[in-house]
Amino acid sequence: MTLSPTAIALLGLIAWGLLLALLILNQRGLLVLSGKMAVNAFAPDGSNLPGFGQRLARAHANCLENLPLQVGVLLYALQAGQTALTDPLALTLLSARLFQTVMHLLSTAPLFVWLRFAGFLVQVAILIWWLLRLSGLA
Numbered sequence: 001m002t003l004s005p006t007a008i009a010l011l012g013l014i015a016w017g018l019l020l021a022l023l024i025l026n027q028r029g030l031l032v033l034s035g036k037m038a039v040n041a042f043a044p045d046g047s048n049l050p051g052f053g054q055r056l057a058r059a060h061a062n063c064l065e066n067l068p069l070q071v072g073v074l075l076y077a078l079q080a081g082q083t084a085l086t087d088p089l090a091l092t093l094l095s096a097r098l099f100q101t102v103m104h105l106l107s108t109a110p111l112f113v114w115l116r117f118a119g120f121l122v123q124v125a126i127l128i129w130w131l132l133r134l135s136g137l138a
Contacts, residue, residue, distance in 0.1 A: 004083045004087055005088075005091050006078055006083040006086045006087050007074075007083075008094070009070075009074060009086075009091060009093055009094040010075065010078070012094045013094060014067070014071070016094075016101065020063060020101070021060060023060075027049075027052075027056065031049075044057075045061070046058065052105070055105050059104040062100075063101060070093065070123070073086070073127055073134070074090070082134055092122065093123055093127075096120075096123045097123060099115075100116050100119030100123070103116040103119060
């Protein structure tokens, strides 16, 4: 069975969010098991963790915030048999999401924030284009 780029992007976006959740689980598990933090001491937003922990929690939350929009459009295209419209940019959408997250994890320096924004902008532009194409407006 060969997956279309649209299906790959859909599964990739879900897998990426799951991978980030596993990284959080690993990081927090190590802190608890080493006795550095109590199991009930973690702030939901990661604000009481060192730099990378905060960035990881925020990057994961950002992925989940945008996932419904991305998954909704990709699922619609798959269900409606319209993947010819989404396939050409599906892997670009996934790549932009991965890029945005990696920039988020690396640093909060201005350059990385701009790069992160660029990755997000690519995703938004692709989603708008797809919505226009799928609705017949473009």
